[in-house]
Amino acid sequence: MKQPRTLVVGAGIAGLALVRALRDQGLDAEVVERDPDWRTTGAGLYLPANAVRALERLGLGTELARRAHPVTRQRMLDHRGRALADFPVRAVWGGVGDCLAISRADLHDLLRSAVGDSAVRLGTGVASVDDAGTVTFADGSSETYDVVVGADGAGSAVRRSAFRGAEPRFLGQICWRFLAHEDPAAPPVTDWTARLGSGGRTFLTVPLGDGRLYCYADVNSAEPVAPAGDWRALFADFAGPVPYLLEQGVDAYFAPLSEIDDTDWARPHAVLVGDAAHACSPSMAQGGAMALEDVLVLAELLGGAVKAGTAAGTDIGAVLSAYQARRADRVRWVLGQNRRRDKARNLPTPVRNLTLRLAGERLFKANHAPLHAEA
Numbered sequence: 001m002k003q004p005r006t007l008v009v010g011a012g013i014a015g016l017a018l019v020r021a022l023r024d025q026g027l028d029a030e031v032v033e034r035d036p037d038w039r040t041t042g043a044g045l046y047l048p049a050n051a052v053r054a055l056e057r058l059g060l061g062t063e064l065a066r067r068a069h070p071v072t073r074q075r076m077l078d079h080r081g082r083a084l085a086d087f088p089v090r091a092v093w094g095g096v097g098d099c100l101a102i103s104r105a106d107l108h109d110l111l112r113s114a115v116g117d118s119a120v121r122l123g124t125g126v127a128s129v130d131d132a133g134t135v136t137f138a139d140g141s142s143e144t145y146d147v148v149v150g151a152d153g154a155g156s157a158v159r160r161s162a163f164r165g166a167e168p169r170f171l172g173q174i175c176w177r178f179l180a181h182e183d184p185a186a187p188p189v190t191d192w193t194a195r196l197g198s199g200g201r202t203f204l205t206v207p208l209g210d211g212r213l214y215c216y217a218d219v220n221s222a223e224p225v226a227p228a229g230d231w232r233a234l235f236a237d238f239a240g241p242v243p244y245l246l247e248q249g250v251d252a253y254f255a256p257l258s259e260i261d262d263t264d265w266a267r268p269h270a271v272l273v274g275d276a277a278h279a280c281s282p283s284m285a286q287g288g289a290m291a292l293e294d295v296l297v298l299a300e301l302l303g304g305a306v307k308a309g310t311a312a313g314t315d316i317g318a319v320l321s322a323y324q325a326r327r328a329d330r331v332r333w334v335l336g337q338n339r340r341r342d343k344a345r346n347l348p349t350p351v352r353n354l355t356l357r358l359a360g361e362r363l364f365k366a367n368h369a370p371l372h373a374e375a
């Protein structure tokens with residue numbers, strides 16, 4: 001039975017994980033990456049239990065446990081460091097499994113090792129894809145594939161051309177991310193800790209082990225651009241250890257936050273996974289998990305179809321549609337919950353604080369409950 005000739009566009013979390021998942025199904029894929037070198041932007045990632053579970057399904061659990069750091073509690077404080085909510089991640093995730101934190105570079109390196117560098121053609125951008133699966137590369141050359149997978153992130157060229165899909169929508173928030181080392185004179189940061197200020201300001205720290213921290217700060221903004229001046233002044237009224245950490249944030253990665261919603265992800269010869277399909281607010285830290293779950297489902301359906309003898313003919317579009325149908329509700333839930341949480345940030349401060357004190361754990365639990373089931 002002939003396998004579909006498959007091109008994966010983009011070697012980020014989704015693209016690399018997809019190659020691994022396809023191989024587990026006995027399928028091959030070509031991979032192209034626009035960047036001429038391996039690099040990662042962003043600083044760290046919190047991996048909730050469903051992301052960890054997906055990486056385990058890819059056979060990467062042992063290596064992940066070696067490189068990542070366990071996160072056992074989630075704490076919310078006000079900007080002066082007073083407790084608003086504090087609960088074990090097990091209260092949110094039950095028996096789904098552990099939650100972990102890892103640097104972006106480590107996760108990317110882990111996925112690269114799992115796939116092998118020779119599998120990826122670096123410095124090869126895709127300019128467009130047409131309805132017949134013909135890909136035009138940035139150098140003007142073209143090739144035709146049975147399946148073109150857009151794993152090319154929020155600004156996806158595959159989505160723009162093959163799907164004529166939605167542009168990312170700015171969410172009215174901007175953020176900065178950086179890695180820092182802890183203040184040796186202060187108590188160690190052992191938990192996922194979000195400090196909430198007024199004006200939608202959040203400063204999050206997540207321990208990465210060995211005294212390293214992933215720091216994430218965001219604030220409301222009318223425009224998707226960095227404000228003039230030193231961004232760190234926006235968090236000057238936050239209590240320790242924030243001032244110590246901000247000293248190390250001079251070269252932080254800046255990003256406006258956006259989402260993609262309401263776009264199709266499946267065409268007869270093209271399909272979208274990860275941020276290309278549904279980039280979302282990092283509020284629930286579900287972007288990585290959704291990308292990993294996407295690729296497991298897509299690979300399972302393609303693998304099943306090839307084994308059943310349907311994928312090499314005209315039925316491939318039906319397989320891709322089945323992938324979207326299986327994923328859509330879960331992704332829609334995450335996007336909806338993100339929006340609800342982002343709205344709650346802007347409640348008057350006393351109302352927000354009281355809500356978190358009285359119901360923080362319960363709200364987090366309800367937020368995540370549908371994600372306990374396998375994708």
Ligand SMILES: Cc1cc2nc3c(=O)[nH]c(=O)nc-3n(C[C@H](O)[C@H](O)[C@H](O)COP(=O)(O)OP(=O)(O)OC[C@H]3O[C@@H](n4cnc5c(N)ncnc54)[C@H](O)[C@@H]3O)c2cc1C
Pocket residue numbers: 009010011012013014015032033034035044045046047048051124125126127151152153154155156157158175177255257273274275276282285286287288289291
């Ligand atoms: C501020 C912030 C914080 C976040 N925090 C978390 C977190 O804590 N936990 C979590 O799970 N998720 C988090 N996320 C979400 C997570 O980063 C994304 O969901 C995830 O990186 C998506 O991976 P991807 O592979 O789909 O896309 P990307 O990581 O964007 O990868 C796309 C790849 O495609 C390549 N590419 C692009 N265009 C082309 C082209 N035309 N041709 C060839 N290659 C191309 C790019 O160079 C890139 O390598 C966060 C996101 C943001 C913005």
